[in-house]
Amino acid sequence: MTEVSIEKLTKSYGNARAVNAISMKIAEGEFISLLGPSGCGKTTTLKMIAGFEDVTEGAIRFDGQDVVNTPAEKRDIGMVFQNYALFPHMTVEQNLAFGLEMRKVPKPQMRERIAKVLDMVQLKGYEARYPRQLSGGQQQRVALARALVIEPKILLLDEPLANLDAKLREEMRVFIRDLQRRVGITTVYVTHDQAEAMTMSDRVVVMFGGRIAQIGSPTDIYERPENHEVAEFVGQVNLVEAKVESVGEGTATVTSPLGNFILPTKISVKPGNMVSLALRPEAIELSMATAGQPAATVLASYYSGALMDYRLKLDNGDELHAQTFPVNRFAEGDRVALHAPAERFWLVGVAQ
């Protein structure tokens, strides 16, 4: 098991910085995701860890040892590519044997390890198949097996599920996560899909424009996003106008159409400031409107089986998106009361 530490890692192309002085520590056996829109530098970071991209500045350490000048073929990494990159002229067994041959593993031991890893990815009996004879999901699992059979220090995955259909993608998420837990290998996973990052990772690194916007557990990222950009990237957000009434020690008392709250605040606000409150759609609960409660009118409702989505209009004209279980269902034009607990709000900035 290997601990990875990245210090002020930078990649420049001419004057453009694809990755801009990022630092992070990845613990032994941890599953970490690099999440961000395309062009945010996540793949470049992964390629630098793998050794496929030169590092402009900074350090990458495996267990304290700087590997920046170690070529990819000597870094002892397992890598899974978006298009799997299985060798098309080799059978499954030959694909898996390739890395072991490079390590001069004796034949009997080789056969044993291949059998073991094929069992892990549930592809026993597929040894003699060629990649083109396998489905996308099976190719994906062979690619995973090929990376794992060499028992690398770290496992790197570059959007491995992007080419699979939705149902298979969800199965593979669970599959990869379980496998990673069982093997206990330090893993770096690159994705632009927030649901993938959330369900699989111990920690998520959200990246924008070559910089780290936030590192944290999926819960941190989702429920306590550092800024509005992160909040929007990992899920839907409502913004509600509010007015600061008084300011306390790191907190502010605000009045909003959804009620009055005392919220922790990281930014400096003064009484009288107008601020925006952010709130996830599923944090809002709805009931039949009764007098004296914050209320809204249902503009539209959408049924998606497990959940109901509502578009609501507050009395001040603002729109809100709410997501609830379809227990009590409301129709277009209904008046509904809104309940949202104070801890689900966060303060995102002062309106000018």
Add this chain to the structure above:
Amino acid sequence: MSRPFLTGYCLLIYAFLLAPILVVVGASFNAGAFLTFPPQGLSFRWYVTFFNNEVFMRAIRTSLWVAFVTMIISGVIGTMAALFHVLHARRSKDVVRIAMLAPLLLPEVLTAISLLFFVYAIGIGTQNMVGMIIGHVLITLPFVFINVSASLESFDPSWDMAARSLGAPKLVRFRRIMLPMIKSGVIGGCLFAFIISFDIFTISFMLKGVGTSTLPIQLFDYLRTNFTPEAAAVSTVSIVLTLTVVIISEKVLGLRIHRF
């Protein structure tokens, strides 16, 4: 345009292209003493004459040997050039490509005359086959280059990265990953080099050494003074040899050859 019309049109073109060849093949089975068509009686006598003709036999051996050597040299140089062009050339990419294809764009006779001056200038002369082989390599190089480049374009760089991550050094990656995937391009290009070298006239004519006539040269020499069906027999054997190579490459190796 309608399908029957196009089919008919294609058939006409094929007829136009193939008729002379069929005439030659037909004339080679002539029993008479003169090269005429339709043949006067059927016989293999001119084939027997041909296979007993030491001059022609030497020429065919020379042709095969030159074609083989040309193929090997062109194959190696052309493959290396294609590797550089596709994988490493950045700003020089277009220059490399045009330079490699230039022999196709120049009239062969110009290349031949320039080469003649060149081989004497550098002291090789035309006493042996070296000058001629240089010429053949020059003409056949673009075909190897085009075929290997085309197969390299479909080489996915992530295969190479995967092999690197698995611990394979550069040479092993070339031998075990890249070469097998571009094999069809390399073999196709080499076969092309062979066929074209076998067929080259102008270059051979200018650069041939004493007693190193290739089959096309010998045939030309022969036709200047003789007009027997033996010439047709020589041509037919030459066509069959070329066709065999093409058919082997298409059917047995299942290759897709890119000529352009």
